[in-house]
Amino acid sequence: MSTTVLPAGLPAPAVEPLTKPYWEGTRQGKLVIQKCNGCGKHQWGPEWICHHCHSFDLGWAEVAPRGRIWSWQRPHHPVHGALTGHTPYTIVLVELPGADNVRMVGNLICAPDAKVEIGAEVEAVFEPHDGADPPYTLVQWRIVG
Amino acid sequence: MSERTLRGKVAIAGVGETIYYKHGQSPDAEFKLCLQAILAACKDAGIDPRDVDGFASYGGDRSEAVRLASALGCKELRFSNMFWGGGGGGVCGAVANAGAAVHAGMANCVIAFRSLAQGQFARYGRGNQPATVGGDDAFLAPYGLRSPAQRFAMKITRFMTDNGIRHEALRSIAMASYHHAQSNPNAVMQGRPLTVEKYEASRWIIEPFHRLFDCCQENDGAGAVLVVPADRAKDLPHKPVYLLGAAQGGHHRSNAPVHNAPDYASAHFKTVARNMWDMAKLGPKDCDVVQAYENFTGGVLLSLVEHGFVDPKTANEELVLENLLVGGTGRMPMNTSGGNLAECYMHGLEMVNEAVRQLRGTAINQVAGADVVAVLGGPMVTPVSSLVVGTEATL
Numbered sequence: 046m047s048t049t050v051l052p053a054g055l056p057a058p059a060v061e062p063l064t065k066p067y068w069e070g071t072r073q074g075k076l077v078i079q080k081c082n083g084c085g086k087h088q089w090g091p092e093w094i095c096h097h098c099h100s101f102d103l104g105w106a107e108v109a110p111r112g113r114i115w116s117w118q119r120p121h122h123p124v125h126g127a128l129t130g131h132t133p134y135t136i137v138l139v140e141l142p143g144a145d146n147v148r149m150v151g152n153l154i155c156a157p158d159a160k161v162e163i164g165a166e167v168e169a170v171f172e173p174h175d176g177a178d179p180p181y182t183l184v185q186w187r188i189v190g
Numbered sequence: 191m192s193e194r195t196l197r198g199k200v201a202i203a204g205v206g207e208t209i210y211y212k213h214g215q216s217p218d219a220e221f222k223l224c225l226q227a228i229l230a231a232c233k234d235a236g237i238d239p240r241d242v243d244g245f246a247s248y249g250g251d252r253s254e255a256v257r258l259a260s261a262l263g264c265k266e267l268r269f270s271n272m273f274w275g276g277g278g279g280g281v282c283g284a285v286a287n288a289g290a291a292v293h294a295g296m297a298n299c300v301i302a303f304r305s306l307a308q309g310q311f312a313r314y315g316r317g318n319q320p321a322t323v324g325g326d327d328a329f330l331a332p333y334g335l336r337s338p339a340q341r342f343a344m345k346i347t348r349f350m351t352d353n354g355i356r357h358e359a360l361r362s363i364a365m366a367s368y369h370h371a372q373s374n375p376n377a378v379m380q381g382r383p384l385t386v387e388k389y390e391a392s393r394w395i396i397e398p399f400h401r402l403f404d405c406c407q408e409n410d411g412a413g414a415v416l417v418v419p420a421d422r423a424k425d426l427p428h429k430p431v432y433l434l435g436a437a438q439g440g441h442h443r444s445n446a447p448v449h450n451a452p453d454y455a456s457a458h459f460k461t462v463a464r465n466m467w468d469m470a471k472l473g474p475k476d477c478d479v480v481q482a483y484e485n486f487t488g489g490v491l492l493s494l495v496e497h498g499f500v501d502p503k504t505a506n507e508e509l510v511l512e513n514l515l516v517g518g519t520g521r522m523p524m525n526t527s528g529g530n531l532a533e534c535y536m537h538g539l540e541m542v543n544e545a546v547r548q549l550r551g552t553a554i555n556q557v558a559g560a561d562v563v564a565v566l567g568g569p570m571v572t573p574v575s576s577l578v579v580g581t582e583a584t585l
């Protein structure tokens with residue numbers, strides 16, 4: 046039985062200089078978000094500059110792996126060969142109140158016909174892809190409670 | 191200092207298009223299609239193609255200006271221009287860039303165009319499939335978020351949920367395009383009408399608001415318009431179609447990474463529409479016809495709202511089929527040649543051509559006495575662009 050939300054074969058995230066701390070964090074089961082050392086604001090996705098204060102001194106901070114669903118979609122049409130026969134699946138946009146309300150994209154772990162409510166509380170589920178070269182860990186989401 | 195504006199300064203003197211084909215069905219190469227459309231626009235304008243001195247396009251069009259100028263034997267090239275961004279976000283921007291160059295004296299006679307033979311190149315929606323992805327896509331593709339429809343779907347979900355807009359509004363948008371295409375011999379969907387039953391029975395592409403008929407097809411073909419100074423247009427064969435207003439861009443951080451635009455549930459026209467109407471000194475109520483680019487019907491809804499054509503509070507009542515048809519109750523005749531959905535997905539260039547025909551009075555589904563037409567370019571991408579054109583009576 047597959048332990049991942051989506052089947053194997055989808056593109057893996059390339060670990061790049063700008064994003065490396067995030068992927069190192071997920072391997073350790075931590076949600077690590079870019080945070081400005083100049084003004085203290087979080088930002089996502091990673092960028093070379095803080096869009097609030099224009100500091101280039103950007104650090105990383107572990108944040109609570111909790112959020113709420115800001116929006117969602119449920120694709121039926123396979124947009125990648127690996128997805129053929131594995132649709133529908135659910136994608137959520139999750140807002141992180143613990144990190145200046147930045148938003149992240151992930152899959153919602155749910156039945157294919159589950160009702161999805163905007164505003165629902167969710168928590169992160171770390172999904173390791175240990176067989177990949179190099180291995181990586183995705184952040185998925187499930188409804189709290 | 192004199193007012194800085196394009197209003198009434200330049201005109202579209204010629205329009206051209208190829209036969210429109212289903213995806214992969216063109217017998218001709220993309221560049222050849224492009225040449226055919228440009229020659230047709232020049233012929234329509236009564237201008238020797240060798241006198242064209244500029245080319246403007248968008249969406250990363252592969253038919254490069256220098257190749258076109260050489261192939262056509264243009265006497266000189268004075269303006270070559272590409273609008274950044276994907277899809278049809280730049281359709282009106284390309285026309286406006288052509289107009290700006292002409293008005294600024296950088297060129298005299300500029301073609302704005304789009305050429306697509308998608309069968310010759312990679313398909314949309316299922317692009318090439320690399321083993322790893324970087325940049326923004328590293329945070330999207332591993333979750334099965336890759337296609338344009340998927341990039342926009344969560345904006346639509348949020349906006350329609352917040353405003354209580356029902357899927358029937360989107361159905362009306364799709365049906366209007368199909369309805370108008372039935373009388374257009376060059377429409378790829380002529381002979382394939384869309385009924386309520388057919389729409390409702392169509393398969394999901396993405397829940398909760400994207401069925402098959404909410405999504406654009408893929409097509410082959412090319413379209414072109416010829417932009418000249420307003421004074422010169424008066425001496426050419428057709429009634430001049432004046433550019434009254436044009437704008438492009440996006441609102442504050444509209445392209446913030448990984449779906450983090452602060453004002454996210456948007457087609458990105460909020461500032462663009464305001465700037466366009468300001469230049470035109472007109473508003474949505476002044477328009478006789480609207481051409482609203484459909485990549486997905488949800489995007490059309492947001493585009494119409496952001497340009498002031500539809501109030502989200504009453505969208506369910508306003509977006510009914512009768513209101514959108516030529517010869518219907520006629521409140522807002524829309525996509526009168528069939529649009530991207532049913533005439534041809536020529537990334538909106540076919541809509542600029544249709545706007546011109548409406549103002550000349552030569553459209554197949556003619557709105558009687560049309561003086562002002564708005565063209566709303568590709569929504570949901572960023573940057574986006576829009577324009578409004580009018581007859582001499584509007585100057």
Ligand SMILES: [Zn+2]
Pocket residue numbers: 081082083084085086095096097098099100
């Ligand atoms: Zn900062």
